[in-house]
Structure formats: C-alpha cells, structure tokens
Amino acid sequence: xxxxxxxxxxxxxxxxxxxxxxxxxxxxxxxxxxxxxxxxxxxxxxxxxxxxxxxxxxxxxxxxxxxxxxxxxxxxxxxxxxxxxxxxxxxxxxxxxxxxxxxxxxxxxxxxxxxxxxxxxxxxxxxxxxxxxxxxxxxxxxxxxxxxxxxxxxxxxxxxxxxxxxxxxxxxxxxxxxxxxxxxxxxxxxxxxxxxxxxxxxxxxxxxxxxxxxxxxxxxxxxxxxxxxxxxxxxxxxxxxxxxxxxxx
Ligand code: NAD
Numbered sequence: 001x002x003x004x005x006x007x008x009x010x011x012x013x014x015x016x017x018x019x020x021x022x023x024x025x026x027x028x029x030x031x032x033x034x035x036x037x038x039x040x041x042x043x044x045x046x047x048x049x050x051x052x053x054x055x056x057x058x059x060x061x062x063x064x065x066x067x068x069x070x071x072x073x074x075x076x077x078x079x080x081x082x083x084x085x086x087x088x089x090x091x092x093x094x095x096x097x098x099x100x101x102x103x104x105x106x107x108x109x110x111x112x113x114x115x116x117x118x119x120x121x122x123x124x125x126x127x128x129x130x131x132x133x134x135x136x137x138x139x140x141x142x143x144x145x146x147x148x149x150x151x152x153x154x155x156x157x158x159x160x161x162x163x164x165x166x167x168x169x170x171x172x173x174x175x176x177x178x179x180x181x182x183x184x185x186x187x188x189x190x191x192x193x194x195x196x197x198x199x200x201x202x203x204x205x206x207x208x209x210x211x212x213x214x215x216x217x218x219x220x221x222x223x224x225x226x227x228x229x230x231x232x233x234x235x236x237x238x239x240x241x242x243x244x245x246x247x248x249x
Contacts, residue, residue, distance in 0.1 A: 004230035006031030009058075009083035011076065013066050013123055014093030016041025018192035019142065021048050022218030023090055024059075026226045032088070033058035035079035037123075039065050039093075058083050066093045066119030069126075076126040085134075088229040089127045091120040091164075092142045096194060101155040109156045116160035117167070124171055124182075132178040138229045139175075141168045142221075143186040143240065145248040161186070165240055172238030181237040183228045188244025190216040211246025 010027050014020035015036035021044070024034045034052055036059065038045040045061040052059035060082045064071040080086050094116045097108035120141050131137025146154055147161025168184040175182055189195060189206035195215075207214060221243050227233055228241070242248060 003029075003031035004232060005088075005226065008032040008087040008229070009035070009079070009085050010088035010090065010229060011035040011037060011079045011086060011123070011127070012090040012092055013037045013119065014041075015048060016044035016061075018194060019187065019190060019218045019221050020090075020092040021045075022222040023092060023225050024048055024052065026219065026222035027088075027090075027229070028052040028055050028057045028059065030226050030230070031057075032229075033083045035059075035075070035083060035086075036061045037064050037066065037075050037093070039063060066091075066122060067114040069122050072119075072122035072126040076123065076130065080130060086127065086130050087137060089123060089131075089137070089139045090142070090225055090229070091123050091139070093119055094142065094144075094160075094194075096154070096157050098153045098157065100153055104156060112156040113160050113163075116157070117163040120164050121167055124167070128171075128175060128180075131175065131180045135179045137175075137180040138233075139168075139171065139180065139182040140225050140228045141182070141184045142225075143168075143184050145186050145188045145242055145244050148186060148240070148242075149248050168240065169238050176237055181228070181234065183233070183236060183238070184240045185221060185224050185228070186240055186242045186244070187221050188216055188242065188247035190218055190221060190243075192218060206247060209247045210244070211249060214245060216243060216245055
C-alpha cells in the first residue's frame with residue numbers, strides 16, 4: 001500500500017469514535033503517528049490508540065475539552081512531546097443540539113458554538129506557532145454541508161459550521177505565507193453515532209437527496225482528509241471539499 005503520510009505526526013480531535021476514529025485509522029494506515037484528542041469518548045480514544053500502536057505507529061490518547069484554549073495548548077504540547085513533532089492537525093470534534101430557532105435554548109446555542117467553532121479555533125491557534133516555526137504544516141477542519149446550505153432545526157449547528165468555513169479561509173491566508181495549508185472537508189450525511197439517533201424519515205430524506213442514492217461512510221471522509229494532509233495536496237489551500245455523495249449540488 002502507498003503510504004503518503006509515512007513519517008508524519010498528526011493530531012486529530014474527537015478521535016474516539018465516528019469520523020474522527022476513522023480519520024485516525026486511515027492516517028495510521030498511511031504511515032502517520034497520531035495524537036487522539038477526546039473528552040466524552042476518551043476511553044474509546046485509548047482503544048483506538050492501542051489499535052494504531054498494533055499497526056506499528058506511535059499513538060497517544062489525550063483528554064481535553066476542545067473548547068478550552070489552555071487545554072488545547074496543553075494537548076498540542078503533549079502531542080509534540082510524545083510524538084516528537086507535529087505535521088498535521090484535524091479539527092473534527094463536533095456536537096449537535098438541534099431545535100427550531102424559536103425553541104433554541106441559550107445553552108444549546110452556546111454548547112454547539114463552543115465545541116464546533118471555538119474548539120476548532122482553539123486547536124488551530126495552539127498549533128499555529130508550531131507550524132509557523134517549522135514553516136510547514138497542514139490543517140484540515142471538518143465543517144458540514146449544512147454550514148453551506150442551512151438546515152431546518154440546526155441554526156446553531158449551521159452557524160457553527162459556516163463559521164468553520166470562514167475560519168478556514170482566514171487561516172489559509174494568515175498561515176499560507178509560512179508554508180501551511182488550511183483546508184476544510186464538508187461531509188454530508190455520514191453513518192455515525194451522531195446520526196444514528198435521528199428519526200428514520202430524516203435518514204430516508206438524506207438518501208433521496210444524494211445523487212449516489214446512499215449515505216456516506218466514515219472511511220470515505222477519512223480518505224479525503226488523508227489526501228489533504230499529504231504532500232500531493234501541497235498546492236491546495238483555503239478550499240472546501242464536500243464529501244456528500246451529491247446531497248448538495
Ligand atoms: P460523533 O458524535 O460520532 O463523534 C464526535 C466526537 O467528538 C466524539 O468522540 C466526541 O466525544 C468528541 N467530542 C465532542 N465534544 C468534544 C469536546 N468538547 N472536546 C473533545 N472532544 C469532543 O460525531 P461524527 O458524526 O463522527 O462527527 C464528527 C465531525 O463531523 C463533527 O464535527 C460533525 O459535526 C461532522 N459532521 C458529521 C456528519 C455526519 O453525518 N455524521 C455530517 C457532517 C459533518
């Protein structure tokens with residue numbers, strides 16, 4: 001197998017399960033050592049780290065709340081200390097707290113903005129000095145097609161993911177002169193625990209929307225993230241790539 005990420009070290013947030021765990025596995029298969037950050041699924045992150053070590057990679061699970069600036073700085077420093085360096089960052093941790101806007105609580109708004117947008121920024125901010133110092137690095141943020149098109153019942157989530165897209169573009173401009181690429185992957189409906197609890201009608205609608213007539217799988221998102229982290233994507237920055245089977249064309 002071609003190992004595009006051989007010798008690299010990457011930090012992935014929300015890596016205990018779902019898309020983040022699939023990304024961690026794909027990066028390890030392509031040769032990268034991985035620091036796996038999680039909070040609620042920290043035990044799962046430890047199990048995934050164990051799997052990656054069995055593949056011969058260095059892997060460490062780190063407990064951190066992504067929305068805490070100090071915790072983000074600490075996690076990045078731990079990743080560099082344990083893996084010896086850092087080449088890539090994947091800001092994947094995210095949550096939903098769906099409700100129509102007129103019933104949205106302040107707590108639901110704040111929680112989603114804190115994790116999805118502030119959490120993404122906190123890790124980019126913490127990794128920026130490392131990447132600027134070595135004049136290379138690659139950041140991939142995870143947004144959603146719902147941040148591009150809006151979604152009924154997801155004003156908080158759509159706003160947070162639209163924010164992630166704006167953040168990606170601003171960081172691409174700020175960090176590009178230091179040789180750092182910053183790109184965003186915007187998945188459509190992917191089968192994970194986050195989407196498992198949704199009503200069947202919502203799932204059927206997503207299948208109907210998709211030009212390919214099916215939901216996406218976590219490894220299909222992970223493959224694109226791995227490409228963006230690789231040297232093969234070195235002239236791509238500030239880009240938003242949908243991985244949605246044509247749900248939003
Ligand atoms: P998931 O709920 O299965 O996994 C999210 C992970 O993030 C979990 O391991 C969770 O513990 C972790 N996390 C949550 N809050 C955290 C915090 N404060 N600090 C640290 N870790 C935290 O979700 P998923 O479906 O795998 O989604 C991953 C990303 O992809 C999210 O950003 C989500 O918005 C995005 N996304 C998912 C879909 C989908 O259909 N599943 C579609 C578009 C975008």
